[in-house]
Amino acid sequence: MxxxxxxxxxxxxxxLLVVDSRGRITETPRTRWLxxxxxxxxxxxxxxxxxxxxxxxxxxxxxxxxxxRLAGFTSQAKGATVGPIDVRRFAAVVFGEGDFRTRTxxxxxxxxxxxxxxxxxxxxxxxxxxxxxxxxxxxxxxxxSSAGIWEGIARRGRPIQYAHVTAPLALWDVWTPxxxxxxxxxPPSAGFVLDWKMIRAIRERGIKFATITLAAGISSxxxxxxxxxxxLDEPYWIPxxxxxxxxxxxxxxxxxxxxTTVVRALEHSAAVHGMVRAGDGLADQRVGHGSRLRVVDxxxxxxxxxxxxxxxxxxxxxxxxxxxxxxxxxxSGAFRTHEFGDxxxxxxxxxxVCGSSHSRKRRDDLVATAA
Amino acid sequence: xxxxxxxxKSSGLEGVRVAITGGTSGLGLAMVGxxxxxxxxxxxxxxxxxRVDGVTRSHPGAFGIVGDVAAxxxxxxxxxxxxxxxxxxxxLVNNASALGPVPLAPLADTDCEAFELALATNxxxxxxxxxxxxxxxxxxxxxxxxxxxxxxxxDAAINPxxxxxxxxxxxxxxxxxxxxxxxxxxxxxxxxLSIDPGDMDTPLHAAAVPDADKxxxxxxxxxAAELTETIASGLRRASLTGSRA
Numbered sequence: 001m002x003x004x005x006x007x008x009x010x011x012x013x014x015x016l017l018v019v020d021s022r023g024r025i026t027e028t029p030r031t032r033w034l035x036x037x038x039x040x041x042x043x044x045x046x047x048x049x050x051x052x053x054x055x056x057x058x059x060x061x062x063x064x065x066x067x068x069r070l071a072g073f074t075s076q077a078k079g080a081t082v083g084p085i086d087v088r089r090f091a092a093v094v095f096g097e098g099d100f101r102t103r104t105x106x107x108x109x110x111x112x113x114x115x116x117x118x119x120x121x122x123x124x125x126x127x128x129x130x131x132x133x134x135x136x137x138x139x140x141x142x143x144x145s146s147a148g149i150w151e152g153i154a155r156r157g158r159p160i161q162y163a164h165v166t167a168p169l170a171l172w173d174v175w176t177p178x179x180x181x182x183x184x185x186x187p188p189s190a191g192f193v194l195d196w197k198m199i200r201a202i203r204e205r206g207i208k209f210a211t212i213t214l215a216a217g218i219s220s221x222x223x224x225x226x227x228x229x230x231x232l233d234e235p236y237w238i239p240x241x242x243x244x245x246x247x248x249x250x251x252x253x254x255x256x257x258x259x260t261t262v263v264r265a266l267e268h269s270a271a272v273h274g275m276v277r278a279g280d281g282l283a284d285q286r287v288g289h290g291s292r293l294r295v296v297d298x299x300x301x302x303x304x305x306x307x308x309x310x311x312x313x314x315x316x317x318x319x320x321x322x323x324x325x326x327x328x329x330x331x332s333g334a335f336r337t338h339e340f341g342d343x344x345x346x347x348x349x350x351x352x353v354c355g356s357s358h359s360r361k362r363r364d365d366l367v368a369t370a371a
Numbered sequence: 372x373x374x375x376x377x378x379x380k381s382s383g384l385e386g387v388r389v390a391i392t393g394g395t396s397g398l399g400l401a402m403v404g405x406x407x408x409x410x411x412x413x414x415x416x417x418x419x420x421x422r423v424d425g426v427t428r429s430h431p432g433a434f435g436i437v438g439d440v441a442a443x444x445x446x447x448x449x450x451x452x453x454x455x456x457x458x459x460x461x462x463l464v465n466n467a468s469a470l471g472p473v474p475l476a477p478l479a480d481t482d483c484e485a486f487e488l489a490l491a492t493n494x495x496x497x498x499x500x501x502x503x504x505x506x507x508x509x510x511x512x513x514x515x516x517x518x519x520x521x522x523x524x525x526d527a528a529i530n531p532x533x534x535x536x537x538x539x540x541x542x543x544x545x546x547x548x549x550x551x552x553x554x555x556x557x558x559x560x561x562x563x564l565s566i567d568p569g570d571m572d573t574p575l576h577a578a579a580v581p582d583a584d585k586x587x588x589x590x591x592x593x594x595a596a597e598l599t600e601t602i603a604s605g606l607r608r609a610s611l612t613g614s615r616a
Contacts, residue, residue, distance in 0.1 A: 047510055049454060084456050147434050150455040154448035171447035175503070180510035182454050196505075196555070203558060211510060241513050 001303055001330050003164035004341035007173040009192035015335060015342040017303070021349055023322040025329050030343055033193055033300065039206035040253035042245055046188035046261045047211040049179035052157030052171055053186075053218075056099070057121035062111040065097040068119065068126075069160050070185055072217035072232040074139050085183060087149045091132060091232060092140045093221045100161035100168075104222025113138055124152030137226055160186050160218065164338055174339075183215035183235070189339035190259030190301050208249065210242040214261040214283065219309075230309050233284040236265035243269075243278040246295060254297035254347075260313045263287055263296050270294040289315035298347040303330050303337045317346045383603030385410035387516075388457040392440050392500065393467030395422040397573030398523065401595035402464065403430055409599060414453045416440065416467070440467050440496030441488060450503035460507040461516050462602055465497035465545075466523045471537025473578050478536035486537040493541035497522055498548065505561070512560025517609030519602060522549045524565040535579075562609055566601060568594035 014030035028035070037043065053070035070090040096108035113135060117128045129139040142149045159169040176191035178199075202209045214236035221227055246255060246266070257263045268283040269276045276295055285291075293316055304310040306327060314323060326344065329335075335342040389406050393399035394415025406413050407430055414434040417423050427435035434456040438445040453460060469492035472485040501520055512518035527535045528542035546565040553563035570576060572588040 047506055049451070049506065052451070085454075085458055087455065147452070147456055150452045151436070154451045154455075171451065172503070175447070176506070178506040178509060180454070180507040181459055182451050199559070200555075211513065213510075239510075239514050241515065 001305070001335050001337040001341070003338050004336040005165055007165055007167065007169055007340055009173075009176070009340065010195060011340075014193075015333075016300075017326065017329060017333075017335065017342070017344045019318060019322065019326055019344065019346045021347040023318065023325070023349065025325060027329075027333070030193060033343070033345065034198060034201055034205065034207070036345055037202075037205070037207050037256065038253070040208070040250040041256055042208040042210060042249045042253060043202060043256045043258060044210045044212060044242065044246075044262050044266065045176075045178060045191045045194060045258040046184075046214050046216065046265070047176070047178045047180040047191075048184035048188055048213050048216060048261075049176075049182040050159060050171070050174045050184045050187045051182050052153060052159050054100070054158045054160045055121045055124070055153070055156055056158075057119055057124075057156075059111050059113070060118040060120055061114075064111045066110045066119065067095040067097075067099060067107075068121070068140065069093045069095070069218055069221075071137075071221075072185060073183075073215055073235055084146045084150075085181070087142065087146055087153065089129070089139060089141050091217075092138055093218060093223075093226065094136050094138060095222075101163055101166075103163045104220060107222055110136060121152065121156045124149065124156055134223075134226055136223065137221075137229075162220065162338070165340065178211065180211075181213050181237075183213065185215070185217050186219050187339060188214070188216050188259050188261050190262075190343070192340070193258065193300060193343060208245055208253075210245045211239065212242055212262055212265045213237045213239075214265045216261045227309075231264070231283075233282050234261070234264065235280060236261075236268070236283050237280045238265060238269055238276060238278050240278040243276050246276040255295050256298045256300065257296045258300050260287075260299070260301055260310050263293075263299055263313060263316075266295045267291070267293060286312070287316050288312040289320070291316040293317070293348055293350060296348070297350075298345060300343055300345045302339060303335050303342050303344055305337065314344075314346060317348045319349060322349070382409040383607060384599070387411045387461045387602075387606065388414075388459055388511075389462040389464065389602070390414045390416070390453045390457070390460055390504070391464040391466055392416045392496070394435075395419065395426045397575055398568055398571060398591045398594055398598070399464075399466040400426060401591035402466065402598060403433055405592070405595040405599045406602075407433060409603070411462075412457055414456050416449055416453075440465075440500055441469065441491035443495075443499065446496075446499045446503050450500065453504065454507050459511060460504055461511045461518055461606070463501060463504055463508065463520045464523070464598075464602075465500065465520070467496065468493050468523065468525075468538075468542075468575060470575060470579055471541070474581075475534040475538075475579055477534055481537055486540075489537035489541045490544075493538070494544045494548065497545060501552065505556075508561050509556075509559050512609070515610060517606035518561045519605045519609065520549075520552065520561065520563045521598065521602060521605075522546070522563070522565040523598075524549075524567045526567050526569075528565075528567070538579075560609060562605060564601065564605060566598060568598060 016030040094110040174187040217232040395417040423435035438449040471489035527539035549565035
């Protein structure tokens, strides 16, 4: 695959690789992804807005230039509240000098970090509360009021960015059209497939739409040891309307997750409560090979390399043989990868094992007729 | 089937999250006070830090945000702080306004730059801020909280007053944009209103008509009470209707 370098959320030529429950692979323009849905299907997206979580500043003890990438919430912050979002404490990855133009793997290390070290980002200041079992992975605490910290982050922060996108990203590049609560550290980029025209079309076609909010953490650190700890535990929030929509969906209607974060939130809630329940939680599970999907029937996701945690999650939807064929198709078809790249739609193999929905059967019939 | 509505009737705005631009003078300032008095949680935006700090001090609990809605680069930082501080958003009031040329001038004498500033403040700014906050407003609607955008208009949006060209044209466009937003998003449960609060005794009016007889002008507090009631009744209707009928 090739990296998508332009920060365009919905390029008109974006492609969608479709994998049905039997492992059959087809391709369609991504702008037509809604044609893959049936009336009654429940499409669920993550409406988290993205914090500009990259902060350039100074490690005061040494005067060294550093970049801090806020990676996740350390305390169990609520995914959504009627009240200020707590931004005093974060888990963070610290880099030495330089910026996103250098691949994270090649970035210089920061100076040795100690608990109590002070960091300054313009007017915004922070201290290191603890090292999180790694010399570059720390818990930091910002000084000042919550409103002052939000202002500092709004003024100083940039979206976390990787070297494959060459132009500096602005917040409008990374907020999905439905972005609501700013709790994500990187965009829930599968949601880039959505726009408001699409949401209108969803309604007109009798498809259901709902959202969860999951505080998606950092996706890559450039450090193999740290990357193995990803995804971090992520707070999430499920609105009452979403829990209700899942519970009351028509027999045979599918739950289609826009992105891995949606799978994580819904499946966590269902595993803990036996059903998707409204309220907040902390997604701390790994979804992957052998995971039982209790709720989600299909996923729309970006295209991912096999060594990524996103790819591991797809193993809950399709067997390894199918995913190997998917990877080969993405590779030979020169699909674009990363957050602004092409997408896949994978229907859970369970769909066919459990006896699929009427709608599935109907489409299978159509395929059979056409064949 | 209206327990929450009945319970809210005393104020209708208890816990409602409201953002308002131009919150340090005139109608905006009066609305910050009125909204807070009725139990809303308020974030306000204005350009000058000293004035933002002053209003924050005089309205404990309000979140003051320094930013210029006419500046494209300020919009997302404003939106981020609104959403971070309020934890979401139910109501957006686009109130900040620019007259265009001061003193007022015929269109033929209006500098293009003055016209552009009026458009940037009165039209593009509300468009951009609404767009940045739309996801949060839609989330509120899906939650059944109701969701409303109130754009402050003027009779100059309807009547072709000589010398009010930049202001009147920008406000006319804002009013029309409001109607289109509403057509497009009412089905999502987000409702848009544009309201003319009337001629008020405000710094903006004084700049436009320096020798106006202030006795004939409406007090901003009166207009603020009316607009705040409009918001409350709008939310009542929205939450009764539901967003996904």
